[in-house]
Amino acid sequence: MTAEVIYGKQLAEDLRQEMKEEVSALHTKDIRPKLVVVILGEDPASMSYVKGKQRASEKVGMDSDLIELPVETSERELLDLIEKLNQDPTVHGILVQLPVPDHISDQKIIEAIHPDKDVDGFHPANVGKMMTGQDTFFPCTPYGILVMLKRADITLEGKHVVIIGRSNLVGKPVGQLLLNENATVTHCHSRTKDMQSHTKQADILIVAAGKPSLISGEDIKEGAVVIDVGVNRVDGKLTGDVDFDSAKEVASHITPVPKGVGPMTITMLLHNTIKAAKRIHNQ
Numbered sequence: 001m002t003a004e005v006i007y008g009k010q011l012a013e014d015l016r017q018e019m020k021e022e023v024s025a026l027h028t029k030d031i032r033p034k035l036v037v038v039i040l041g042e043d044p045a046s047m048s049y050v051k052g053k054q055r056a057s058e059k060v061g062m063d064s065d066l067i068e069l070p071v072e073t074s075e076r077e078l079l080d081l082i083e084k085l086n087q088d089p090t091v092h093g094i095l096v097q098l099p100v101p102d103h104i105s106d107q108k109i110i111e112a113i114h115p116d117k118d119v120d121g122f123h124p125a126n127v128g129k130m131m132t133g134q135d136t137f138f139p140c141t142p143y144g145i146l147v148m149l150k151r152a153d154i155t156l157e158g159k160h161v162v163i164i165g166r167s168n169l170v171g172k173p174v175g176q177l178l179l180n181e182n183a184t185v186t187h188c189h190s191r192t193k194d195m196q197s198h199t200k201q202a203d204i205l206i207v208a209a210g211k212p213s214l215i216s217g218e219d220i221k222e223g224a225v226v227i228d229v230g231v232n233r234v235d236g237k238l239t240g241d242v243d244f245d246s247a248k249e250v251a252s253h254i255t256p257v258p259k260g261v262g263p264m265t266i267t268m269l270l271h272n273t274i275k276a277a278k279r280i281h282n283q
């Protein structure tokens with residue numbers, strides 16, 4: 001078997017085209033969706049993600065601001081800025097790029113963003129809504145994975161989904177979103193014993209561990225769907241958590257790195273920002 005490759009990049013482009021039309025329709029009603037991205041420091045990968053977010057927002061016709069702060073910015077200064085943005089009626093979505101420097105509590109920052117402007121979907125109020133099956137802003141990478149699976153016509157109900165990773169950004173929320181779709185979900189993590197005994201049972205295997213080539217063909221059940229969320233740089237080359245060449249011989253569907261899940265993250269952020277603007281303006 002050679003797997004069908006699911007390119008998030010192509011889907012992301014199609015969705016962004018649809019969003020462009022949605023944004024122009026909002027402009028005719030004098031609604032201008034606006035995203036503000038805040039970054040502390042100059043980490044090159046984070047810088048490239050925030051520039052990508054700004055570029056993508058502008059391409060669909062949204063307003064966007066990038067606020068670049070020095071790495072030594074205090075937690076108080078950041079909280080004050082967030083409060084100002086919470087109060088600004090022209091701003092619909094606020095995002096602080098993670099990770100933040102060690103002297104700042106990421107949880108305090110996440111909780112400072114008003115839930116109605118929390119386009120990352122990280123605020124406990126929004127996480128709680130997701131957990132109780134309510135409509136809200138879903139975290140962008142997990143939401144992007146859900147949309148990719150649905151667009152590829154992969155049935156979720158009754159499927160055994162195994163997730164490697166339990167981060168608040170990806171592992172936990174993707175499990176919750178797929179549970180909401182009636183999948184049976186298993187989480188594996190660094191303390192899991194005999195990982196292969198779990199991965200071999202997966203109809204859908206989602207790997208978000210941040211470990212290059214953690215999973216290869218021999219860990220995968222014949223015909224499984226494999227979603228690689230890893231973004232690792234090895235010898236200057238971007239690589240996922242899955243050994244693509246061996247995995248594609250066993251899987252029915254597989255996402256590549258790059259051009260797989262990554263581009264969907266920014267796309268779902270645009271989706272959430274448009275949703276925030278519509279909600280604030282009762283559309």
Ligand SMILES: Nc1nc2c(c(=O)[nH]1)N[C@@H](CN(C=O)c1ccc(C(=O)N[C@@H](CCC(=O)O)C(=O)O)cc1)CN2
Binds near residue numbers: 262265
């Ligand atoms: N506030 C947030 N911080 C972080 C998030 C987030 O959702 N909100 N996620 C990650 C980083 N991230 C977005 O911020 C992100 C990661 C990867 C990609 C992406 O498009 N990857 C490409 C490769 C790009 C490259 O060459 O480096 C791909 O996989 O094809 C987009 C966004 C942590 N922080």
